[in-house]
Amino acid sequence: MAAYETVIPVRFGHVDYAGIMFYPRFFDNFHAVFEDMFGARLGVPYMSILKERRIGFPTVRIETQFHRPFRFGEPMRLRIDCTRVGRSSIDFHYRAFHGDGREPSAEARATVVTVDLDTLKPIDIPPDIRAVLADLHD
Amino acid sequence: MAAYETVIPVRFGHVDYAGIMFYPRFFDNFHAVFEDMFGARLGVPYMSILKERRIGFPTVRIETQFHRPFRFGEPMRLRIDCTRVGRSSIDFHYRAFHGDGREPSAEARATVVTVDLDTLKPIDIPPDIRAVLADLHD
Amino acid sequence: MAAYETVIPVRFGHVDYAGIMFYPRFFDNFHAVFEDMFGARLGVPYMSILKERRIGFPTVRIETQFHRPFRFGEPMRLRIDCTRVGRSSIDFHYRAFHGDGREPSAEARATVVTVDLDTLKPIDIPPDIRAVLADLHD
Amino acid sequence: MAAYETVIPVRFGHVDYAGIMFYPRFFDNFHAVFEDMFGARLGVPYMSILKERRIGFPTVRIETQFHRPFRFGEPMRLRIDCTRVGRSSIDFHYRAFHGDGREPSAEARATVVTVDLDTLKPIDIPPDIRAVLADLHD
Numbered sequence A, B, C, D: 001m002a003a004y005e006t007v008i009p010v011r012f013g014h015v016d017y018a019g020i021m022f023y024p025r026f027f028d029n030f031h032a033v034f035e036d037m038f039g040a041r042l043g044v045p046y047m048s049i050l051k052e053r054r055i056g057f058p059t060v061r062i063e064t065q066f067h068r069p070f071r072f073g074e075p076m077r078l079r080i081d082c083t084r085v086g087r088s089s090i091d092f093h094y095r096a097f098h099g100d101g102r103e104p105s106a107e108a109r110a111t112v113v114t115v116d117l118d119t120l121k122p123i124d125i126p127p128d129i130r131a132v133l134a135d136l137h138d
Helices: A025-040 A046-051 A126-132 B024-042 B046-051 B127-134 C026-044 C046-051 C127-134 D024-042 D048-050 D127-134
Strands: A004-009 A058-064 A075-085 A089-096 A106-113 B004-009 B059-066 B075-083 B089-098 B106-113 C004-009 C061-066 C077-084 C089-100 C106-113 D004-008 D059-066 D075-085 D091-100 D108-115
Touching: A004 A025, A004 B089, A025 A046, A025 A089, A025 A106, A025 A126, A025 B024, A046 A058, A046 B089, A046 D048, A075 A126, A089 D048, B004 B024, B024 B046, B024 B059, B024 B075, B024 B106, B024 B127, B075 B127, C004 C026, C026 C061, C026 C077, C026 C089, C026 C106, C026 C127, C026 D024, D004 D024, D024 D048, D024 D059, D024 D075, D024 D091, D024 D108, D024 D127, D075 D127
Parallel strands: none
Antiparallel strands: A004 A075, A058 A106, A058 B059, A075 A089, A089 A106, B004 B075, B059 B106, B075 B089, B089 B106, C004 C077, C061 C106, C061 D059, C077 C089, C089 C106, D004 D075, D059 D108, D075 D091, D091 D108
16 A cells, blocks of 8 residues: 545635635645545545544644645645554644645645544544554555 | 734534534634734735735745634634744744633644745835734734 | 624635635625524524534525625625524525625525434424524514 | 536535535535636636636626535536526526436526626627537536
8 A cells, every 4th residue: 555645626716816725725635635545545435434433533733834836727636644653643744746746835744633523532543544544654 | 012813703614523623724714813913903904915015925834733622603712923024934823712711722833925926936024014023922 | 683793804715816705705604694693692502503402404595696796805794684484494685795885795595494403304493493583684 | 519517525624513515615616617617618727717818707696406415425516507698697507416316416507797807897708718608508
């Protein structure tokens, strides 16, 4: 296995008055690749983890660098890999590329915590999710 | 002068399936207090800086920590102060509080660069904006 | 009692490349005044209706006219009144004004249905909500 | 030629506390298929119409019906066709389907006006855009 990738176009509603992606919208895209990765690798929709298993993954920390702006219409290639798996916390590395570019145009390092969705208290990462994360690397 | 504050309610459209603020929405609110601060302290709407003076402030780096979730309906008190002013770059510190709470429930440190909006190249911070930033501290 | 109003500024993240409010954002604001109205008139947060009583109000129809654009920084005054209350369905009239203007710059007529949030099936409008709606008129 | 279609997944950030698509997000998706159609049929990015030709298409009226909710993870198939072309105004019909479904789960009829982006005044629809619209029907 390897890091997971998806491509999302930069939409009109995501660019600002200057015609470049409004920076909060990057985080929507980081979340999108996170969702898609779980769906693809776990073989069940991300929502079923929340809805049926009552597990959530709130972000507790994210450090982001924006190297080069994205303009309307450009395809954003998003890549997620996992750099650390703790008992309940997980570190992800997100990268956003212009098309087939090698150097990321934006990147983020995030820590999420696995929680009981009803109490929002940390829980141990379940084995099937841990297995997905163990394979999610470059 | 001092740090600048505004209060924004946590809206239904900002909370996720778990009933807590979806983390990308925090960045919308950080931008909101940034806009409001410029409008209030500079005495002209933030948009006039972009539209008439063709100056923009893209974010190049932001490090964020989420300590405690915000639930729908809770008022989010947002505070912005400036921690460094360079030739064209500026460091801001954002804090989000639950109501009158003393400890921030989320906080971010961001670097923005002052640019020519048409070329997106860095420019020197204009004196009137520099004066506003010099007063924007705790 | 009367129609309910709130004021929401047009934010940078809500305007498009042309500097005017991106039309999908009007619906976020219509929902905001809907939420605020329930909170103010019912005396409990809108979220408690959903979370504790498991009642929701999905929109099934909305007809909208945009007469005059809103530019960044302009305050949008939003007004909601109720024009019909059925057994489970409710018609609302939304208007968005430029500041103190008399003529709406945008307006919408929407039908929502009162549902059980878990089954999404229609239910009778509860008496306390019906009482609020009976007073929500010009 | 024919109506134009695209598929957009229902993202976590688009669903509400009830786990169904928050209704303002439908309009983001209607705009997305509008953008994609122009890019595909005109052979140039939608943004170039705005940026280089200074032409915009503000929505002046939209009537929408929501028949069946979309849940997180479901693919939304969006279809746009043109039902009327005037001198400067255009009527579009949007439909959102659950996957390969035949009956639309949501649909909208919108009128947009072709304007000079700087003055926001109506202009005649340019011939190349008129040709695209003439082919955009079921």
